[in-house]
Amino acid sequence: MENSHVTTLEIDLNAIDFNLNYFKSKLKKSTKVLVVVKAFGYGSDAQKIAKYLEPNVDYFAVAYTDEGIALRNAGVKTPILVLHPQKSNILKIIEYNLEANMYSVGILKSLLEIVKSEKLKNIPIHLKFNTGLNRLGFNKKDISEIVSLVKNQDEVYIKSIFSHIAASEDLNERAFTLQQINDFKAIADELIPQLKNVPFKHMLNTSGIINYAEEAQFEMVRLGIGLYGFGNDKNETAKLKNVLTLKSVISQIHTIEKGESLGYNRSFIAEKTTKTATIPIGHADGISRQFGKGVGFVYINNQKAPIVGNVCMDVIMVNITGIPCNEGDEVIVYKNQQHIETLSKNTNTIPYELLTAISQRVKRVLKKC
Numbered sequence: 001m002e003n004s005h006v007t008t009l010e011i012d013l014n015a016i017d018f019n020l021n022y023f024k025s026k027l028k029k030s031t032k033v034l035v036v037v038k039a040f041g042y043g044s045d046a047q048k049i050a051k052y053l054e055p056n057v058d059y060f061a062v063a064y065t066d067e068g069i070a071l072r073n074a075g076v077k078t079p080i081l082v083l084h085p086q087k088s089n090i091l092k093i094i095e096y097n098l099e100a101n102m103y104s105v106g107i108l109k110s111l112l113e114i115v116k117s118e119k120l121k122n123i124p125i126h127l128k129f130n131t132g133l134n135r136l137g138f139n140k141k142d143i144s145e146i147v148s149l150v151k152n153q154d155e156v157y158i159k160s161i162f163s164h165i166a167a168s169e170d171l172n173e174r175a176f177t178l179q180q181i182n183d184f185k186a187i188a189d190e191l192i193p194q195l196k197n198v199p200f201k202h203m204l205n206t207s208g209i210i211n212y213a214e215e216a217q218f219e220m221v222r223l224g225i226g227l228y229g230f231g232n233d234k235n236e237t238a239k240l241k242n243v244l245t246l247k248s249v250i251s252q253i254h255t256i257e258k259g260e261s262l263g264y265n266r267s268f269i270a271e272k273t274t275k276t277a278t279i280p281i282g283h284a285d286g287i288s289r290q291f292g293k294g295v296g297f298v299y300i301n302n303q304k305a306p307i308v309g310n311v312c313m314d315v316i317m318v319n320i321t322g323i324p325c326n327e328g329d330e331v332i333v334y335k336n337q338q339h340i341e342t343l344s345k346n347t348n349t350i351p352y353e354l355l356t357a358i359s360q361r362v363k364r365v366l367k368k369c
């Protein structure tokens with residue numbers, strides 16, 4: 001369906017190239033790069049980003065099976081790791097040539113049963129180990145059961161083993177993180193000699209690459225939010241280029257006299273004559289209701305215009321008193337990483353949540369010069 005919405009998310013492909021190269025420059029030449037494109041590529045456009053990056057990366061990962069199928073349907077040929085498969089979609093994973101992460105004895109047994117009953121051979125799987133996040137993953141004590149399940153069979157082989165760091169961006173947790181890394185190495189040392197092939201290993205996300213490239217680079221890294229210019233650290237973010245710009249336009253301008261109200265539940269009462277602009281983006285597009293009543297702000301003609309009143313489903317109103325502008329003028333709703341970080345801080349969340357909340361109603365526009 002053609003999307004003719006005036007509210008657009010611009011995606012700067014040159015900035016993506018820059019950021020990818022920045023992270024690659026921190027790594028050995030031989031280290032493989034997996035790009036995580038779950039949640040529509042962090043709210044951008046997973047299919048187009050993956051197609052664009054395909055020649056320059058080694059792997060993709062998605063959270064759920066459908067996200068991987070969408071990439072295959074878009075023509076992506078690179079290996080795709082499905083981080084969080086369920087028993088019910090194992091057959092689909094195999095059918096679409098996706099690669100399942102196995103995180104428990106239960107799901108591994110289910111996969112083996114399915115692969116056997118379908119008489120398939122040589123299906124690649126990945127094993128995720130829990131080293132302290134306590135979210136998804138086998139524990140070290142599961143190794144003997146894993147080995148007994150996968151030895152003496154040729155239905156599946158273990159292509160990689162991995163783990164995930166709980167606080168890679170927080171240097172106050174360095175001791176905990178180094179313990180996770182050591183535990184993962186101990187798991188690899190115990191498991192790998194008992195397998196018929198040697199799987200590759202990976203552990204680092206964006207801030208892991210920044211803080212632990214020396215200790216835990218292994219054979220691959222998993223880059224997510226860094227691609228979009230967020231380093232989870234002020235200084236690192238400043239070295240990256242901004243990728244995403246959320247833009248809209250002024251639909252209508254109102255002049256509200258002293259004592260008049262604006263918005264649902266009369267959430268704003270003018271203390272003096274106030275000029276407001278109505279913008280076609282609302283909480284159904286990812287502009288959280290928490291941004292209302294002055295918490296959030298947009299840029300119009302390079303000046304900050306705070307949101308007035310409550311955020312509506314499809315629109316926000318902003319205060320443009322003293323800002324020269326007209327109906328139809330451009331509005332920058334998310335200007336850059338620093339703007340998104342300020343808005344995240346003001347609403348008690350993180351850029352990950354703001355980006356992935358940008359709804360599919362917003363038109364995506366890719367730019368490259």
Ligand SMILES: *Cc1c(COP(=O)(O)O)cnc(C)c1O
Nearest residue numbers: 036164205206222223224225226
């Ligand atoms: C989301 C995710 C990543 C990417 O994390 P970023 O912080 O965005 O780089 C890496 N690995 C796993 C297992 C993930 O779930």
